[in-house]
Amino acid sequence: xxxxxxxxxxxxxxxxxxxxxxxxxxxxxxxxxxxxxxxxxxxxxxxxxxxxxxxxxxxxxxxxxxxxxxxxxxxxxxxxxxxxxxxxxxxxxxxxxxxxxxxxxxxxxxxxxxxxxxxxxxxxxxxxxxxxxxxxxxxxxxxxxxxxxxxxxxxxxxxxxxxxxxxxxxxxxxxxxxxxxxxxxxxxxxxxxxxxxxxxxxxxxxxxxxxxxxxxxxxxxxxxxxxxxxxxxxxxxxxxxxxxxxxxxxxxxxxxxxxxxxxxxxxxxxxxxxxxxxxxxxxxxxxxxxxxxxxxxxxxxxxxxxxxxxxxxxxxxxxxxxxxxxxxxxxxxxxxxxxxxxxxxxxxxxxxxxxxxxxxxxxxxxxxxxxxxxxxxxxxxxxxxxxxxxxxxxxxxxxxxxxxxxxxxxxxxxxxxxxxxxxxxxxxxxxxxxxxxxxxxxxxxxxxxxxxxxxxxxxxxxxxxxxxxxxxxxxxxxxxxxxxxxxxxxxxxxxxxxxxxxxxxxxxxxxxxxxxxxxxxxxxxxxxxxxxxxxxxxxxxxxxxxxxxxxxxxxxxxxxxxxxxxxxxxxxxxxxxxxxxxxxxxxxxxxxxxxxxxxxxxxxxxxxxxxxxxxxxxxxxxxxxxxxxxxxxxxxxxxxxxxxxxxxxxxxxxxxxxxxxxxxxxxxxxxxxxxxxxxxxxxxxxxxxxxxxxxxxxxxxxxxxxxxxxxxxxxxxxxxxxxxxxxxxxxxxxxxxxxxxxxxxxxxxxxxxxxxxxxxxxxxxxxxxxxxxxx
Amino acid sequence: xxxxxxxxxxxxxxxxxxxxxxxxxxxxxxxxxxxxxxxxxxxxxxxxxxxxxxxxxxxxxxxxxxxxxxxxxxxxxxx
Numbered sequence: 001x002x003x004x005x006x007x008x009x010x011x012x013x014x015x016x017x018x019x020x021x022x023x024x025x026x027x028x029x030x031x032x033x034x035x036x037x038x039x040x041x042x043x044x045x046x047x048x049x050x051x052x053x054x055x056x057x058x059x060x061x062x063x064x065x066x067x068x069x070x071x072x073x074x075x076x077x078x079x080x081x082x083x084x085x086x087x088x089x090x091x092x093x094x095x096x097x098x099x100x101x102x103x104x105x106x107x108x109x110x111x112x113x114x115x116x117x118x119x120x121x122x123x124x125x126x127x128x129x130x131x132x133x134x135x136x137x138x139x140x141x142x143x144x145x146x147x148x149x150x151x152x153x154x155x156x157x158x159x160x161x162x163x164x165x166x167x168x169x170x171x172x173x174x175x176x177x178x179x180x181x182x183x184x185x186x187x188x189x190x191x192x193x194x195x196x197x198x199x200x201x202x203x204x205x206x207x208x209x210x211x212x213x214x215x216x217x218x219x220x221x222x223x224x225x226x227x228x229x230x231x232x233x234x235x236x237x238x239x240x241x242x243x244x245x246x247x248x249x250x251x252x253x254x255x256x257x258x259x260x261x262x263x264x265x266x267x268x269x270x271x272x273x274x275x276x277x278x279x280x281x282x283x284x285x286x287x288x289x290x291x292x293x294x295x296x297x298x299x300x301x302x303x304x305x306x307x308x309x310x311x312x313x314x315x316x317x318x319x320x321x322x323x324x325x326x327x328x329x330x331x332x333x334x335x336x337x338x339x340x341x342x343x344x345x346x347x348x349x350x351x352x353x354x355x356x357x358x359x360x361x362x363x364x365x366x367x368x369x370x371x372x373x374x375x376x377x378x379x380x381x382x383x384x385x386x387x388x389x390x391x392x393x394x395x396x397x398x399x400x401x402x403x404x405x406x407x408x409x410x411x412x413x414x415x416x417x418x419x420x421x422x423x424x425x426x427x428x429x430x431x432x433x434x435x436x437x438x439x440x441x442x443x444x445x446x447x448x449x450x451x452x453x454x455x456x457x458x459x460x461x462x463x464x465x466x467x468x469x470x471x472x473x474x475x476x477x478x479x480x481x482x483x484x485x486x487x488x489x490x491x492x493x494x495x496x497x498x499x500x501x502x503x504x505x506x507x508x509x510x511x512x513x514x515x516x517x518x519x520x521x522x523x524x525x526x527x528x529x530x531x532x533x534x535x536x537x538x539x540x541x542x543x544x545x546x547x548x549x550x551x552x553x554x555x556x557x558x559x560x561x562x563x564x565x566x567x568x569x570x571x572x573x574x575x576x577x578x579x580x581x582x583x584x585x586x587x588x589x590x591x592x593x594x595x596x597x598x599x600x601x602x603x604x605x606x607x608x609x610x611x612x613x614x615x616x617x618x619x620x621x622x623x624x625x626x627x628x629x630x631x632x633x634x635x636x637x638x639x640x641x642x643x644x645x646x647x648x649x650x651x652x653x654x655x656x657x658x659x660x661x662x663x664x665x666x667x668x669x670x671x672x673x674x675x676x677x678x679x680x681x682x683x684x685x686x687x688x689x690x691x692x693x694x695x696x697x698x699x700x701x702x703x704x705x706x707x708x709x710x711x712x713x714x715x716x717x718x719x720x721x722x723x724x725x726x727x728x729x730x731x732x733x734x735x736x737x738x739x740x741x742x743x744x745x746x747x748x749x750x751x752x753x754x755x756x757x758x759x760x761x762x763x764x765x766x767x768x769x770x771x772x773x774x775x
Numbered sequence: 776x777x778x779x780x781x782x783x784x785x786x787x788x789x790x791x792x793x794x795x796x797x798x799x800x801x802x803x804x805x806x807x808x809x810x811x812x813x814x815x816x817x818x819x820x821x822x823x824x825x826x827x828x829x830x831x832x833x834x835x836x837x838x839x840x841x842x843x844x845x846x847x848x849x850x851x852x853x854x
Contacts, residue, residue: 009819015846016846017817020781020782020845024813031811032808033809229810
């Protein structure tokens, strides 16, 4: 289907098809066209179909890539994958087209006298290694940093962690999953002591209600949304969309409930109030399996450099918690949340009815929140109060944004505080890492250093003198890029960018390393439902392109750490995975052997005695439960999960006379994050060529703004000019504007605020104050 | 050389009949939705006259409830 692109007529047909699919998706959110995958695939029978996971979101759809004469010619959904059952979204089945982009980075580029010079890869890696080594010698090991990705493969994340923490001995490693999943991680750890969802996608086939919290699944997780829609149509399951903006998901839902930004905290507490005061609490479950705790409040928002926060949890009684909830009666909360008492009671009744199975689903609306950890805790509170957890169909389900935010960032641990098992602060965990890595345990520092936002602040301040980014585009995706772009341009920091395409981040690099794309290397990803998926290299990459893992290994060798990285170029993925698996041995997180992963379309961990554990913490399904009870939250020392007392607190910045609108940012179905891949896929780029700013029609009218007219979105940090969009893709509430962030020519993150959740350190991209001016 | 795309909505329970009827047309590609009662139709005809004709034929299909055009392009013949 892709060789035909050279033919303009064929391309126009493709455009006509995509236009129709886009129109259909507007009318029927979650609609899928499986047969589109088969169209125009050469049918001469010599295509070799190779399995792997999709390159894009955290759903982790299985794909089959058709390879003919050494070239990828087609993509279709893998019918053997239980995730997508042969279906794919519009991004999924056009994914390989980006590799044909004319501006593909095929060779290393080294900046010499202000000009990029094509350089042999070995010479470029010499330069990187020498610079990193000399920087450490001159300024110390904490003057160098790596910033990686939830799109890095498991082996890529693993060697980055081993290199920085085990070889060099610095915790200056963080990743872009900090920007999307850190609050989910902190939520899991504070409530359960164990990261990642207890349930799995099969919950969708069992649930009676799906409540989506600030989550536009029809565009961000379209295949999962289609599975929910199928349940809605086939057996009457209900979808309740709880959000701050009317989106395609709202249109596909049974009911849409809108709330004032930030007040989800209050509504969640009001639901808990109703559950308790209506006698809907599952007393037996709570008595046997739950502790109650509270933490510090009024924590601030991390707006100042070097901000520090450490929570001080303390146990409380159920009666304390019940008293706390008196501030969150539906009547009180309705006043500032703009959610009616009736709707709050309706939501509570869904969680409260013992005969209803309910899934809560959330992603960036909850996580990218200055109280993101609290919001995750509060969703778990509703499920824990009612005992609706760890059973088919009763499932609080934190969705993931990136394809391996779970597998790499969270499980391998490419955050500053993480190790492949556990955290750097824990001596036992450091000793285990040191043993497997064969390094002195004293080399692994016990204190975390920079989380993502603070890492780029440190670059701006001149504290970090060398930074290497892999598989990520921070100068489009960070909040407040208006500060961090000039910071990265400073001569005080040597910047190495490893990527597949040029980006605004590679524009400021001193060395650009040409990375292999997805199917040009072997790898493993881990998706939202704890499913690890392996793929073998399918095609050769062009020029000097090299897998990121191998570039890290080569630099490590050049810096004198070769004995720690004894892997072979041909087989390093397998060798690294087998080493990594040692960290997770046991019933709580055992991972499938590679030969099993090679055979199957992904395997869910814990993988125990040849079987996946679909529902953790439930003794009926989880062999790690050993407390003799029906449930065992074994992540916590006493086996009990925690219901957290978390109050409503306002956003750090809200609309005022000078900046009267909320700004909400997000994504669109056609583009993957910062658009560096999907904007190079012609049909996707044509379908959504540029960003825009959505208005409520009343606001547009009051401002005298018409559809398509250019306006400036201005905050205290910066401005961005975009065309207005009125009554098109989405509909913000009055007093709010929405802008997607995929467009590097319209950098809305120059406008956003770099406030973050003090516990998770995840920024809030969903709320800041802006004003609008005609351009 | 017109290329047009349409959303074809079948009468209730007649999606398969509609697909089969559309398959009979040579200048017409069809992409049925997997999970909704909807079929995307893309027509590719040599002349405007033939484009009008195929539209007429599609609209005459009994199982078709509604045909809504989404996009239309006209390209030079030798492209």
